[in-house]
Amino acid sequence: MDISILYRSTQKYYDRKLEPYNITYAQLPILLFIFEEEGITMQKIVEMGSYDKGTVTKNVKKLESLHYVEIxxxxxxKRVKHLYTTYQAKQIIAKIYKIRNDWWNHIIQDIDKKQLKLFEKMYSSMCLKANEYANLDLDELRFYEWRKCAxxxxxxxxxxxxxxxxxxxxxxxxxxKHLVFLKDEQQTIGIQDVKMYLEQNNSNIQAVSIEGGEIGLHPNLSVFFRWLKEKGFLVKVNTNGMYPQLLEYWISNQWxxxxxxxxxGTMEDYPKVSGIHDLDTHPILQTLSILSSKRIDHRFTTTLIKEFHNEEKLIExxxxxxxxxxxxWYAYNEKEESIQKGLHSFSAQEMRLLKEKVESYVGRIEIKCNR
Known part of the structure; x- marks a missing residue:
């Protein structure tokens, strides 16, 4: 198949170009995962890249032996291991990005922008479906917390x-933080236990809410959603809006x-409020567009923090x-699991005053003390 030729040609190109650095095509994406998110855990790489744990462990160990990665x-x-790129890795990373950029520019050189955009859309859809099909075994779907009745x-x-x-x-x-930086030995909840509970309590439980973490990292939820709809449950998802294509896919299938x-926060402030300095906010704008089409019930939430929010920003x-x-609006409450300590919350009175200034610009503002 043509896709196999593309894969093998890509692998041969990268293996040849990466040979001076003793890196293989298999290790490249894992090295980039670590460089682009210093401190990432192996478990998170497994989740984000749809890898099996053994593959990630083997390649991380190899990168460590080459002095490109520090564990x-x-x-x-102490059971949780964070991964960082070394000074030696940072010395070659620009060359690696150039290798990747040269390959991409070569293979798309005869494709116009309209065709390329269509291809990217089709390829994204194919990836979603492939990931869904590869995860048809629901036992592979894992949850990390469960509130049985809400x-x-x-x-x-x-x-x-x-x-x-x-x-x-x-x-x-x-x-x-425990749902963002996953521990290697973190306990999980099996899908079969969830299914059994829902089937036994379907006269009391009417809906299932899936939260995170980020649901967009789990396209294999599609199979679970389909099962839930077959059983007559309503399905709600909480998202940061960074995966509009997957959300659109779920909505269009009525799952x-x-x-x-x-x-x-504001789009301008997202690099600061998200902790990702080079974040592209276009996916969030796409998600807002999907929701504004009124095809699905929705609401918005924001945790108010003095370092990130004020009257002007909230009006925007x-x-x-x-x-x-x-x-x-949720009041910020610092907890042991907070990613950054020392942030400041608004008092109840301050939030009420802000609401008075902002509510004329939006349909309805609701203030809650806890998430």
């Missing part, structure tokens, strides 16, 4: 809340009934959401 035990939990997760319905692990952002104000989009966000939006 550092967490100060908080009254406020899905508006108007009794629901069960499941949390996936891993996130593409490192928001300073996030209070779920998701409600979307909660967590907005961190409100104008972007529009006069029909339901926007929930």
């Amino acid at each position: 550092v035990a967490s100060k908080e939990d 009254l406020n997760a899905y508006p108007g319905y009794i629901s069960t809340v499941l949390k996936v692990g891993g996130c593409n952002l490192r928001c300073p104000g996030c209070c779920k 998701v009934d409600f979307v909660e989009l967590d907005l961190k 966000i409100a104008k972007q959401l529009g006069t029909e939006a339901h926007w929930i």
Whole structure:
């Protein structure tokens, strides 16, 4: 098949070009994962790259032996290992990016922009479907927290809340560090236990809310969503909005009934509020566009933090959401699991005063003390 030729040709090119650095095509994406997110864990690479754990472990060990990667035990939990690129790796990373860029420019040189955009869309769709099919065994889907009965997760319905692990952002104000930086030995909840509970309690539980971490890192949720809809459950997802194509796929298949989009701040401030200095906000704008089409029930949330929010910034966000939006403001509460310590919260009175200044720009603002 042509796709196999492309894969083999790509592999041969990279193996030849990377030979002076003793790196193979298999190790390249893992090295880039680490460089682009210093401190990442092996478990997160498994989640983000759809690898098996053994493959990641083997390639990380090889990169360590080449002095390109350093493995550092967490100060908080020695069982958790964080990965960092070494000075030696940083010396060659620009050359590696050039190798990748040269290859891409060569293979697309005869493709016009319109064709390339169509190809990227088709390829993205194929990847989603391939990932879904490869994960048809539901036992591979793992959850990291489970609140079996919740009254406020899905508006108007009794629901069960499941949390996936891993996130593409490192928001300073996030209070779920354990779901962002996954521990190698972190306990998980099997899908069969969830299915059994839902089947036994389907007269009481009406909806299932999937939260994170970030749900967009788990395209294999598609199979679970399909099962939930077959059983008659409503499905709600919480997302940071960085995976609009996957969200659109779920919505178009009518597997998701409600979307909660967590907005961190103004688009201009996203590099700061997300912890990713070079973050591209276009996916978030795409997600906002999908939700504005009114094809699905949705609401927006923001955790208010003095370092990131003020009246002017909140008005800017409100104008972007529009006069029909339901926007929930959460008070920031520092916890042991907070990614960055020392951030400051608004008092209840301060939040009420801000609401008075902002609410004329948006449909409805609701203030809540805890997430």
